[in-house]
Amino acid sequence: MKTxxxxxxxxxxxxxxxxxxxxxxxxxxxxxxxxxxxxxxxxSISTACSVTNSETEGPFPTKTPSSLVQTNIVSDRxxxxxxxxxxxxNTNANCANLQGAIVDIWHCDKDGNYSEYGGxxxxxxxxxxxxxxxxxxxxxxxGKVNFTSVFPGWYNGRATHIHVHVxxxxxxxLLVTQIAFPEGNDSAVVQVGASTGYKGMSGYTYNxxxxxxxxxxxxxxxxxxxxVSGGFALTHTIKVSA
Numbered sequence: 001m002k003t004x005x006x007x008x009x010x011x012x013x014x015x016x017x018x019x020x021x022x023x024x025x026x027x028x029x030x031x032x033x034x035x036x037x038x039x040x041x042x043x044s045i046s047t048a049c050s051v052t053n054s055e056t057e058g059p060f061p062t063k064t065p066s067s068l069v070q071t072n073i074v075s076d077r078x079x080x081x082x083x084x085x086x087x088x089x090n091t092n093a094n095c096a097n098l099q100g101a102i103v104d105i106w107h108c109d110k111d112g113n114y115s116e117y118g119g120x121x122x123x124x125x126x127x128x129x130x131x132x133x134x135x136x137x138x139x140x141x142x143g144k145v146n147f148t149s150v151f152p153g154w155y156n157g158r159a160t161h162i163h164v165h166v167x168x169x170x171x172x173x174l175l176v177t178q179i180a181f182p183e184g185n186d187s188a189v190v191q192v193g194a195s196t197g198y199k200g201m202s203g204y205t206y207n208x209x210x211x212x213x214x215x216x217x218x219x220x221x222x223x224x225x226x227x228v229s230g231g232f233a234l235t236h237t238i239k240v241s242a
Contacts, residue, residue: 049095055178060114065104072148075132079110079150081231090242097143100169106134107162112155159210174240180217188224
């Protein structure tokens, strides 16, 4: 079940709804009623600081991530320029930005293939000896890491996504999750799909039908800005219990 914060709750009511609610509350609420209402709002605020959904590493996790400490993960891959900015926050510190977290990411290329794997029924293209589109960085004082990449493609059964594994500074696993991409007629996914070298949207699996994201993407959904000609930039916040 998804929760909304106080700002989202009030926004969903609209000004008229807030006014309509406020008048009878002011006229008829007892002190106990006021305390109960405040508790509900405070609870909705606190639950917004919750750990991001855990997801499977999938069939293609990075085999030796400690050897891939790098910001630029493009290697020899071609595609629409893409930057990835991830902020890690600690739910045990009121979602303060977490410095010193180790962040591994990996994603497929424009054709839907992963490095370090292949030559099988699951992925016919054999990339077992190369390591493109995989990298590791450590969060700075603002809890941030950045990567330079190319916009991922997609493959059968999955919407466009990025895999992420977060560790604490001593290497203990904190969370394995995935980053979802916005969809819609003007979304980056659609624009990139129609660009040179990508395979379009025919047969694409949308988030609602994806076997990982079909249960919802509210805390896994990224924000993406930019253009095909200038490249796209993704930003996303991941919350862990550290």
